[in-house]
Amino acid sequence: MATTDRAVAEELDRADPLAAYRERFLAPEPGLVYLDGNSLGRLPATTAGRLAEAVTEQWGRGLIRSWEHWIELSQSIGDEIAAGVLEAEPGEVIVSDSTTVNLYKLAAAALDARPDRRVLLTDDDNFPSDSYVFQGLAAARGLELRVIETDLDEGLSAAAVRAALDEDVALASFSHVAYRSGAIADLVDITGAAHDVGALTLWDLSHSGGSIPVPLRSAGADLAVGCTYKYLCGGPGAPAYLYVRRDLQAQMRQPIWGWFGQRDQFGMVGRYDAAPGLTRFLVGTPPVLSMIGVREGVRVVAEAGIEALRAKGQALTSYLIDLADAWLTPLGFRLASPRDACRRGSHVTLHHPDAWRICRALIERYDVVPDFRTPDRLRLGPAPLTTSYADVWEGLDRLRRLIESGAHESYPTQRSRVT
Amino acid sequence: MATTDRAVAEELDRADPLAAYRERFLAPEPGLVYLDGNSLGRLPATTAGRLAEAVTEQWGRGLIRSWEHWIELSQSIGDEIAAGVLEAEPGEVIVSDSTTVNLYKLAAAALDARPDRRVLLTDDDNFPSDSYVFQGLAAARGLELRVIETDLDEGLSAAAVRAALDEDVALASFSHVAYRSGAIADLVDITGAAHDVGALTLWDLSHSGGSIPVPLRSAGADLAVGCTYKYLCGGPGAPAYLYVRRDLQAQMRQPIWGWFGQRDQFGMVGRYDAAPGLTRFLVGTPPVLSMIGVREGVRVVAEAGIEALRAKGQALTSYLIDLADAWLTPLGFRLASPRDACRRGSHVTLHHPDAWRICRALIERYDVVPDFRTPDRLRLGPAPLTTSYADVWEGLDRLRRLIESGAHESYPTQRSRVT
Numbered sequence: 001m002a003t004t005d006r007a008v009a010e011e012l013d014r015a016d017p018l019a020a021y022r023e024r025f026l027a028p029e030p031g032l033v034y035l036d037g038n039s040l041g042r043l044p045a046t047t048a049g050r051l052a053e054a055v056t057e058q059w060g061r062g063l064i065r066s067w068e069h070w071i072e073l074s075q076s077i078g079d080e081i082a083a084g085v086l087e088a089e090p091g092e093v094i095v096s097d098s099t100t101v102n103l104y105k106l107a108a109a110a111l112d113a114r115p116d117r118r119v120l121l122t123d124d125d126n127f128p129s130d131s132y133v134f135q136g137l138a139a140a141r142g143l144e145l146r147v148i149e150t151d152l153d154e155g156l157s158a159a160a161v162r163a164a165l166d167e168d169v170a171l172a173s174f175s176h177v178a179y180r181s182g183a184i185a186d187l188v189d190i191t192g193a194a195h196d197v198g199a200l201t202l203w204d205l206s207h208s209g210g211s212i213p214v215p216l217r218s219a220g221a222d223l224a225v226g227c228t229y230k231y232l233c234g235g236p237g238a239p240a241y242l243y244v245r246r247d248l249q250a251q252m253r254q255p256i257w258g259w260f261g262q263r264d265q266f267g268m269v270g271r272y273d274a275a276p277g278l279t280r281f282l283v284g285t286p287p288v289l290s291m292i293g294v295r296e297g298v299r300v301v302a303e304a305g306i307e308a309l310r311a312k313g314q315a316l317t318s319y320l321i322d323l324a325d326a327w328l329t330p331l332g333f334r335l336a337s338p339r340d341a342c343r344r345g346s347h348v349t350l351h352h353p354d355a356w357r358i359c360r361a362l363i364e365r366y367d368v369v370p371d372f373r374t375p376d377r378l379r380l381g382p383a384p385l386t387t388s389y390a391d392v393w394e395g396l397d398r399l400r401r402l403i404e405s406g407a408h409e410s411y412p413t414q415r416s417r418v419t
Numbered sequence: 420m421a422t423t424d425r426a427v428a429e430e431l432d433r434a435d436p437l438a439a440y441r442e443r444f445l446a447p448e449p450g451l452v453y454l455d456g457n458s459l460g461r462l463p464a465t466t467a468g469r470l471a472e473a474v475t476e477q478w479g480r481g482l483i484r485s486w487e488h489w490i491e492l493s494q495s496i497g498d499e500i501a502a503g504v505l506e507a508e509p510g511e512v513i514v515s516d517s518t519t520v521n522l523y524k525l526a527a528a529a530l531d532a533r534p535d536r537r538v539l540l541t542d543d544d545n546f547p548s549d550s551y552v553f554q555g556l557a558a559a560r561g562l563e564l565r566v567i568e569t570d571l572d573e574g575l576s577a578a579a580v581r582a583a584l585d586e587d588v589a590l591a592s593f594s595h596v597a598y599r600s601g602a603i604a605d606l607v608d609i610t611g612a613a614h615d616v617g618a619l620t621l622w623d624l625s626h627s628g629g630s631i632p633v634p635l636r637s638a639g640a641d642l643a644v645g646c647t648y649k650y651l652c653g654g655p656g657a658p659a660y661l662y663v664r665r666d667l668q669a670q671m672r673q674p675i676w677g678w679f680g681q682r683d684q685f686g687m688v689g690r691y692d693a694a695p696g697l698t699r700f701l702v703g704t705p706p707v708l709s710m711i712g713v714r715e716g717v718r719v720v721a722e723a724g725i726e727a728l729r730a731k732g733q734a735l736t737s738y739l740i741d742l743a744d745a746w747l748t749p750l751g752f753r754l755a756s757p758r759d760a761c762r763r764g765s766h767v768t769l770h771h772p773d774a775w776r777i778c779r780a781l782i783e784r785y786d787v788v789p790d791f792r793t794p795d796r797l798r799l800g801p802a803p804l805t806t807s808y809a810d811v812w813e814g815l816d817r818l819r820r821l822i823e824s825g826a827h828e829s830y831p832t833q834r835s836r837v838t
Contacts, residue, residue, distance in 0.1 A: 026479040036483045043479035051474055051708070052467060059655055060445040060462035064455045064788060067837045070655060098703025100677035101520060124689060129678035129703065132691040136676035229704070236478055236489060236707035257555035258519035259548035266838040268793045270543060272551040284517025284548065285648070287709035288655035289470070369483060374687045418486045419685040 003322045009393035012319065018312050018384065021304050025233075025386050033368040033395040037383025038182075038207060038347040041233030047296040054292045073291045074260075074282055077298060081241050084302020085209050085232065086224075087217045092246055094278045095228070095294060096260075096286060099206055099240040100129045102225040105254035105281060106242060107137055107171060110200040110223060113252055114170035121164055121172040121199070123148035123156050127179045130204055134173065143170075153336045153351075155183020155343065162193045169199040176214065176224075177207035177345035180373050181337045182317075184212065184345055191219040206230060209241075210301045211346040211384065212310050222248055231309075231346070231383060233297030238290045242281055249277055258283035304385055312384035313346035320348050320380060320392050327400040336377050347381035349373065354408060356415055358399070361408035366398040372419045422741045428812035431738065437731050437803065440723050444652075444805050452787040452814040456802025457601075457626060457766040460652030466715040473711045492710045493679075493701055496717060500660050503721020504628050504651065505643075506636045511665055513697045514647070514713060515679075515705060518625055518659040519548045521644040524673035524700060525661060526556055526590060529619040529642060532671055533589035540583055540591040540618070542567035542575050546598045549623055553592065562589075572755045572770075574602020574762065581612045588618040595633065595643075596626035596764035599792050600756045601736075603631065603764055610638040625649060628660075629720045630765040630803065631729050641667060650728075650765070650802060652716030657709045661700055668696055677702035723804055731803040732765035739767050739799060739811050746819040755796050766800035768792065773827060775834055777818070780827035785817040791838045 001007060013019055026043040028034055034042065058066040077095045082088035096102065111120065120134050124147050131147075138145040148164050150156045155178050165172065172194040174185050187203060194201045203224040208214055210231030216224060224243040228234035244252060253274055259265050260282035263273040274280035301309070318341050324333060328350065336349040352358055359372040370380045382392050402408060420426060432438055445462040447453055453461065477485040496514045501507035515521065530539065539553050543566050550566075557564040567583050569575045574597050584591065591613040593604050606622060613620045622643040627633055629650030635643060643662040647653035663671060672693055678684050679701035682692040693699035720728070737760050743752060747769065755768040771777055778791040789799045801811050821827060 026475065028482075029480055034482055040478075040483045040486075042482065043474065048471060048474045048479070052471060055462065055467045055470055055654070055712075056445065059459075060467070061448055063447075063453055063461065064459045064790065065782065066655070067459075068835075071837050097516065097520065098677070098705075100679075100703030101516065101675060104675045104677075104702075127678075128681070128687045128689070131689060132676035132678060132681060135691045136674055140674060235474070236485070237704040237710075238706060238708075240703070255555055255559060256520060256523045257551035258517070258523075259546075259551060260519075262547070262551060266793075266834070266836070268547045270547070270550060272554045283523075284519030284659070285656040286517075287657055287706040289657075289712060290706035290709045291656075293474075293708060363484065371483065374685075415685070416487075417685065418490050 004326045006393050009389035012389035016312065016389070018304055018308055019388070021300070021385050022388065024300055031367050033391050033398065035368060035370045035380045035382055035387070035395050037386055038230055038381030039371055040236060041230055041297060041383060042386045044233055044296045044300050047235065047293050050296055051289060051292050054289060070288050073288065074286055075279065077291060077295050078241060078278070080295070080298050080302060085298060085306065086214045086243065088243055089246060091277055093241050093243045094281060095239050095241045095291060096282050097240060099225050099227045100133060102240050102242040103130055103202070103204065104133050105256060106202055106223045106225060106244070107133060107173065108255045109252045110171040110202060111137065111141065111143070114200065117168055117170035119144045119146050119168040119170060121146045121148070121169050123150040123174055125150035125152055125156060125178050125180065126175050127204060127206065130173065130175070153181050154338055155181055156185040158186045158189040158193060161190045165193055165197045165199060167197050169194070169197060171200050171202055173202040173204070175204040175207065177212065179207055180377060180379070181349050182207070182345040182347040183338050184343055187221065188215055188219040191221050195220065207345055211313050213306050216243060221245065228294045228297065232294065232301055235290060235293035238294045239286060244278055244281065254281050256283045260284055301385065309384045314341040316382045316384055316387060316389065316392060317341065317344055317346060317348045319389055320382060320396065323393065323396040324350060327396060331400065331403045346384055347379055349377045349379045351376050352378060357408040357411040357413060358402065360411045361402055362399060365407055366402050368395045368398050423745050425812050428808035431808035435731065435808070437723055437727055438807070440719070440804050441807065443719055450786050452810050452817065454787065454789045454799045454801055454806070454814050456805055457649055457800030458790055459655060460649055460716060460802060461805045463652055463715045463719050466654065466712050469715055470708060470711050473708060489707050492707065493705055494698065496710060496714050497660060497697070499714070499717050499721060504717060504725065505633045505662065507662055508665060510696055512660050512662045513700060514658050514660045514710060515701050516659060518644050518646045519552060521659050521661040522549055522621070522623065523552050524675060525621055525642045525644060525663070526552060526592065527674045528671045529590040529621060530556065530560065530562070533619065536587055536589035538563045538565050538587040538589060540565045540567070540588050542569040542593055544569035544571055544575060544597050544599065545594050546623060546625065549592065549594070572600050573757055574600055575604040577605045577608040577612060580609045584612055584616045584618060586616050588616060590619050590621055592621040592623070594623040594626065596631065598626055599796060599798070600768050601626070601764040601766040602757050603762055606640065607634055607638040610640050614639065626764055630732050632725050635662060640664065647713045647716065651713065651720055654709060654712035657713045658705060663697055663700065673700050675702045679703055720804065728803045733760040735801045735803055735806060735808065735811060736760065736763055736765060736767045738808055739801060739815065742812065742815040743769060746815060750819065750822045765803055766798055768796045768798045770795050771797060776827040776830040776832060777821065779830045780821055781818060784826055785821050787814045787817050
């Protein structure tokens with residue numbers, strides 16, 4: 001049987017130990033192939049009910065009294081992420097704000113902790129919002145922002161980081177999984193290299209948390225942030241999480257002093273006194289309804305288990321690449337992700353000079369949802385928790401048929417506001 | 420008929436032009452008297468349905484494609500707040516982050532805009548989280564935080580601000596309505612005084628927006644932030660809003676540079692280029708589900724109209740004070756809010772040495788929900804949109820009966836985590 005035979009996908013699905021988890025999510029529209037779980041995770045079946053209960057019972061009827069239930073949500077969901085998603089201890093992860101605000105808080109705290117050093121190190125494959133935060137901090141503080149040039153298809157190498165590190169570096173910050181290529185950076189090796197010169201590390205786990213193991217403990221990683229609306233299925237724009245290694249917490253201070261980070265929050269005293277532990281990294285009132293969604297998503301991910309998700313993620317993306325090699329390379333596509341499954345997260349990206357129009361046509365005419373990333377990349381994210389091998393076969397078969405039909409050529413080359 | 424006669428309340432309710440709005444909110448538990456709408460506004464009847472639709476249809480079925488609807492929510496809800504809640508223009512208000520994060524962004528932007536000035540001016544009656552933000556900024560930048568001593572019952576006076584202002588002041592920031600007493604600061608006069616010395620102003624509208632007119636335009640106010648989960652009924656921890664006067668927007672830069680504040684967000688270019696207008700004050704992905712709640716709350720407030728809400732707020736709080744004078748003053752209570760209705764927002768605070776235990780007993784034994792504020796204050800917030808005169812009568816009658824029974828004396832004096 002050829003790899004490209006649909007029966008192969010069906011056989012793989014029958015053997016998939018995570019297959020039953022697809023029933024734990026709202027069924028998609030019939031015929032839709034969703035390959036963008038790396039951008040917005042699907043809706044867990046329990047979430048709508050939990051949210052309705054939170055809205056009507058907790059807010060509507062419990063009113064202000066429900067704060068007794070809500071006041072520790074940031075900490076308790078953080079602990080669930082630490083235990084079920086990351087390799088971290090209770091009290092090392094907390095949910096708050098957006099990923100970018102958290103990145104700002106932790107980067108500023110790290111720079112304050114290394115006041116005699118003048119360099120913030122990152123790479124040009126980091127997510128743009130991360131890069132913008134660093135540009136802002138470097139400009140405000142007169143620091144050097146040192147930017148490693150990374151191969152956008154193969155990802156950041158530990159050797160390149162090592163070459164760029166010196167004792168002027170206060171903080172080195174990178175994405176664990178690259179948002180374009182899905183390339184995995186070696187979190188353990190790079191953290192060690194930074195520590196060798198006395199620098200702190202700040203990892204963005206947005207594209208890794210919930211899809212691959214995140215070895216924070218093995219690495220002795222210092223700081224991290226991550227997103228809950230991708231692989232953690234927390235809902236659109238759901239609050240992000242941050243991690244600070246326990247022994248660093250007492251010595252670090254973030255710059256946005258607010259009442260949720262105050263030791264005696266309702267004492268309403270005049271003088272700010274940073275709360276012990278991770279609570280000092282909180283700022284204002286968290287968006288409770290969006291937090292409820294995070295809790296549901298994290299629970300289903302944790303139940304499936306990161307090791308099982310990783311195994312399936314490797315198998316799914318390898319299968320996708322096999323199909324792309326057979327069907328799409330002859331049509332002008334080229335792999336823009338590492339070919340080695342060990343170096344790749346749970347999404348795969350393909351170059352094509354017409355990627356933008358192909359992306360639009362695929363969504364509108366073929367009911368397949370990938371996304372586009374500049375300048376010429378089609379990103380395919382078969383999230384392991386919710387995607388079948390048959391979805392991958394179907395998505396790539398339709399993509400092949402689209403290209404053969406030339407239907408994308410009637411689409412405008414002008415990009416829309418959201419890609 | 421005596422003021423304290425319940426029939427007076429019933430008569431006032433019959434004449435209340437906003438009476439029908441109570442049907443626009445989820446009915447409370449039978450017997451509950453909710454006097455904490457200034458802390459967490461009640462649930463609009465439409466919100467649960469809109470949220471369920473957003474969860475199931477937009478997130479669950481629309482998935483990533485729904486970002487076409489969500490991408491402008493911050494701006495469009497901001498415009499609804501500008502038009503229906505504040506005295507501001509389209510493009511001057513935007514929804515994002517928490518009140519405290521917004522305060523940090525705007526205060527930092529203001530200090531950057533007055534780099535030759537060394538003083539940040541506030542008062543000791545400002546909300547603690549605001550004060551913490553200013554302490555953090557002053558510490559980070561080596562600025563003087565100048566704190567006016569305010570009478571906590573009568574509120575900030577324009578004369579005291581004028582006396583504290585000089586040409587060293589970069590930014591003067593106060594609450595429009597004091598969180599403890601409900602005292603209104605003279606936004607127009609104080610803004611003018613600050614402008615006279617070349618300082619910028621930053622108003623916290625959390626306890627005024629949605630309950631009293633906010634004369635930003637008349638004042639020529641510079642900057643403001645506000646909360647959506649109190650009088651705007653947006654839901655627990657719903658995202659906050661910020662205001663920047665149009666002519667200031669182009670010259671101001673906030674410190675947290677993120678992709679939602681970038682000119683070409685999905686261009687994913689390497690260099691941060693602040694978006695035009697208010698969009699540059701955004702940072703990361705907004706919590707969409709919580710935003711949906713804000714939109715519903717703002718719409719019902721705007722439909723009722725701020726002038727009508729103000730009229731009823733004055734009448735309700737005056738009625739409450741009349742009952743307190745008759746029933747509670749003899750029992751050891753003392754008014755901790757301005758007696759003049761023109762100087763008072765929509766909540767009233769009473770001193771009592773046993774306020775904490777009274778608050779707990781009132782909630783647990785008498786089904787009346789006020790809140791406690793340190794050190795000895797019982798805060799009663801009869802939000803005009805959702806509270807009847809009969810609610811006020813009932814709440815104060817039960818409070819009187821509680822004190823007479825002495826039931827609160829069996830409660831612990833130790834305060835709980837959330838007050």
